[in-house]
Amino acid sequence: MQSKKFAEMRGRCNVIYEADIHLARDRIVLRLRRHSGGILTLERRSCRGDGTSFAQIVVISNLDSLREFASTDVCSEHLRTQYHAIERVCSEEAPIFPSSPIDCSEDVLDAIGRIQKCASEGELMVTTGAVLKHLGITSYTYKWVLADEKVRGIREQRCLIGCHPGWVHAYSRHRPCGNDVLLDYIKRRAAPAVGSEIEAYRQDRNLRLLSARYGFGSVLVCAAHPPGSSLFGVLQVGSRQIPPAGECALWRHRVLIRAIAGEILDWRVATVRDEAARATDLDHRELHVLRLLRNGRTACNVADNFGISERSVYLIFRKINQKLGVSHIARAVERASANGLIE
Structure with a gap:
């Protein structure tokens, strides 16, 4: 059981820059946050005219990671002033990427257990990356997805980017008509799947080449579906090794990857609950x-x-x-x- 003090700490951080930009019927919010331990994260939230939203969160370990994220943004021309301002703030804040919180000799289950102890989203991202690296996995994204049962669609997505900062932007540009082939596949299934098992992904050669360019030579996706909830989580992990060897290596860790997906979702649910409890x-x-x-x-x-x-x-x-x-x-x-x- 978590202590009251820890519950009060969870999710808290300082917003050190914020910008709200309106583009036609859409709205983009950029937030730079400083977390405990000096971790900086940048959130880019797109709020669309139809009421849906998509947020991307990336750890800013240095100015190059910020520039890579900004340069691949589909709205980079419209957001140039804001990204330049963020770069100035980052220069003053001296972003750091903390040393791994996971000891290389630590039992992997103990390492996974550390996820629930993270006090902020930034710490969660660093810890998740370290746990996956423990398994030989170098790239990941994690999406918290809130479904809208009335329209049988997706109301909100929040994506943690634990890979090349430009991957999600590049993937968004590639998707035909905004369809997310990996998400569409896994949201209806609880079992993990590798890329070659997903027909729409397997048949899209350009998408597979793009994935490999950004560190996802082989891909495994896994969902966490809590019973009776409209919120679920999707973990996508990858390695530079191409199939079939790369997929086989990922598949060997599917049980642990599934456990990680569940732990991250549990962390989010607890964070939302703590924030709501504080508000009320x-x-x-x-x-x-x-x-x-x-x-x-x-x-x-x-x-x-x-x-x-x-x-x-x-x-x-x-x-x-x-x-x-x-x-x-x-x-x-x-x-x-x-x-x-x-x-």
Whole structure:
């Protein structure tokens, strides 16, 4: 169980530069963040006119990595001023890429367990890269995907870039009509798959050549699908070694890769829940009450659980309703579930 202090630390960092640019019906937000340990990350979020959004996060280890990310941006001409400003800030901040948090002699399962202990997204990216390097994997991306069940589409994506900084931009330019062939394949399947098993990827020679150019000579994708949730995670890993030898090497680690995909998703779910809890100021007892109610317990059951009177329970209900801005405890349970406050 994580401590309260750690829960308060999780996800926190300093935004040291931010720009909001409108391009036609779309909006692009650039945020440069400094995390603990001196890690710098750049987030590029594209908010489209249809309400969907796609965020890319890259660790800025030096100015060359920033320039590579900027030069491959499909909107680089429109964002030139902002990227120059970010470069100036990075020069002043002296970005560093910390030494690996994983000891080469450490057991791989212990290394994977470190993912849950990451206090920020930047630390998560550095740790994930180190864990995968432990397995001989040099490139990865991880997408948190939020599906929209009403339209059977994707509402939001957040992509961690643990490979060449320009890969996601280059892949986006290549995709016909915006289709993501790897995501389209894996979002319907729980089992890992290598590139040669995905027909749309196997038949697209230009995409395979582009992938190899950016460090994905061989590819394996793996999804993490929590039950009853519209949020899922997709881990794509790669090596410069071409198939079939490269795919065989990745496939040997599929169980561990699957575990890593699940750990990163769990980290995200916990982070969202912690942020929502801080925003609503719900304490641990109030969250416990909501979980009990969500599981079908009554006010009488809650009173027995805490050893208090029903009158005291209804006072707790009133506080919860006030904090969540609702008039009835049943609505509070619904809102807490929708915001990820209770599992």
